[in-house]
Amino acid sequence: MSEPIIEAIKVTREFSGKRGRVKAIENFSLKIYPGDFIVIYGPSGAGKTTALNLLAGMDRPTSGEIILFRRNVKDLSEEDLAKIRREKIGFIFQFFNLINNLTVLENVIIPLLPTDRSETDMIARAEELLSELKLIGKKNRFPTELSGGEQQRVAVARALITDPEVIMADEPVAQLDEKSAEIVISLLLRANREGKTIILATANQALVNKLKQNISKIITLERGKIVSEETPKARKHSKQK
Numbered sequence: 001m002s003e004p005i006i007e008a009i010k011v012t013r014e015f016s017g018k019r020g021r022v023k024a025i026e027n028f029s030l031k032i033y034p035g036d037f038i039v040i041y042g043p044s045g046a047g048k049t050t051a052l053n054l055l056a057g058m059d060r061p062t063s064g065e066i067i068l069f070r071r072n073v074k075d076l077s078e079e080d081l082a083k084i085r086r087e088k089i090g091f092i093f094q095f096f097n098l099i100n101n102l103t104v105l106e107n108v109i110i111p112l113l114p115t116d117r118s119e120t121d122m123i124a125r126a127e128e129l130l131s132e133l134k135l136i137g138k139k140n141r142f143p144t145e146l147s148g149g150e151q152q153r154v155a156v157a158r159a160l161i162t163d164p165e166v167i168m169a170d171e172p173v174a175q176l177d178e179k180s181a182e183i184v185i186s187l188l189l190r191a192n193r194e195g196k197t198i199i200l201a202t203a204n205q206a207l208v209n210k211l212k213q214n215i216s217k218i219i220t221l222e223r224g225k226i227v228s229e230e231t232p233k234a235r236k237h238s239k240q241k
């Protein structure tokens, strides 16, 4: 059996809120293997975004361990974590996080800037993704000139441009019309078929049902706790053996 690429071991993340400490995630354990399609499902406030941020090394647990590509987040500096994220993880944020004074094309290219690719190469790759996402006509526009669905698709292109091993998507279709949602979902499914690991957080039961036969594990969260775990599809790594 292959080793997990990302692992959470009894992770708790507390925040101090208006009414004292809140455990956004409590005693959360999960092993993610190469090629998995993991869904973190639960209502708003359940802790999905907190869990994704922890699994991506963007946040640190209050207690418990996060192991990212065999290294304990505890032993890693912010710089180390930034490097791992840059090289291995594409993150689609719930609220896009686009840079408003850069064009669509420039936003998509950002993650490639620290690499040694040529500008021609970067633009070609960005244009290819923008075409797939039906956004090529908007490449010179600014994010504020786009609809919510279009901005979300730009965020998807930006997450995919480095061809990351792991794609984390926080409510990637929540703001999208049906057609845009289809495009994004089929891109994620294709990436998974090509061997990428996907971790998707959603509050949308219909989306979970639709993805079901492609999902290796569904974690249901309620008030920070895992209340159920389902494995609709046998894990790829165990099937290969």
Ligand SMILES: Nc1ncnc2c1ncn2[C@@H]1O[C@H](COP(=O)(O)OP(=O)(O)O)[C@@H](O)[C@H]1O
Pocket (backbone or CB within 6 Å): 015, 016, 017, 022, 023, 024, 042, 043, 044, 045, 046, 047, 048, 049, 050, 051
């Ligand atoms: N930075 C923060 N500061 C204080 N409380 C937070 C913070 N982030 C999340 N929380 C709280 O943690 C809980 C889980 O939030 P979140 O992970 O965003 O849930 P979800 O993504 O499932 O909607 C909520 O009660 C939320 O208010």
Ligand SMILES: [Mg+2]
Pocket (backbone or CB within 6 Å): 048, 049, 050, 094, 170
């Ligand atoms: Mg959220």
